[in-house]
Amino acid sequence: MAIEVMIADDHSMVREGLKQLLELDGDILITGEASDGVECLKLLEESLPQVLLLDINMPNMNGLEVLERIKEKKIDTKVIILTVHNEVEYLLKAVEIGIDGYMLKDSDSNELKKAILSVIQGESYIQPSLIPILNSKMIERDVEKEKLNLLTKREVDVLKLMAVGSYNKEIGEKLNISERTVKNHISSIFKKIEVSDRTQAAIFAIKNNLINIF
Known part of the structure; x- marks a missing residue:
C-alpha cells in the first residue's frame, strides 16, 4: 500500500518535480498539494496524509508557523521540512517545535524517500550533513541556559x-x-x-x- 504524502511549497515546479520523483516507484502517492501555509492547514484537515513535506518560505503563513499549528491542533501527520535553508537557527527552531524530519532541497530523491520511510516508522530523520552543526549549537544553547540559571x-x-x-x-x-x-x-x-x-x-x-x- 502506497504511503500518502502531501507537498506544501509555493513553487509549482518544485511540487511537480517532487511528485514525479516520489511517485516513480509506486510506493508513494501524492494526495495533495498546497501553495501556502493557510491552504496547507485546510487540506490537512480535509485529507489526512501520512507525511507532509513542508517548505519554510511560503506566503500567508510560513512553514514554521504551520508546524506550530499542526502541533497545537494535534494533527496526526509526520512532518518533514524540505527547504533551501541550511541556517542552523531554522533547524533549531523546527527541532524545538517538534519536527519529524529536516531535509535540504538539494538532497537526492533516494535520501528523501529514506527520510519518508524513517518518519513513517516513528524515527526522526535529520539530513546527516546538518547533524554536527545541530549538535554543537544545542550544546552551546545548553551552556547559555546554565549561565542564565546562575x-x-x-x-x-x-x-x-x-x-x-x-x-x-x-x-x-x-x-x-x-x-x-x-x-x-x-x-x-x-x-x-x-x-x-x-x-x-x-x-x-x-x-x-x-x-x-x-
Missing part, C-alpha cells in the same frame, strides 16, 4: 533593563535600589555570564529571549 531574579531584572539601554541610575530608580547596588549586580552578572561589557550582556539577553527586539 543569575538571581534581581540580576535578571537588572540585565533586562541594562540590555534595553538603561543607565545605572535609571535601573536603580525603576527597581528601587541604590546606584551602588546596581553596580554590584552588574559586576556579578558580567562574571556569571562571562561577558566584559554591556553590549555583550545585551546580546546574551536577546539570545536567551529576556527581551524582544522589533
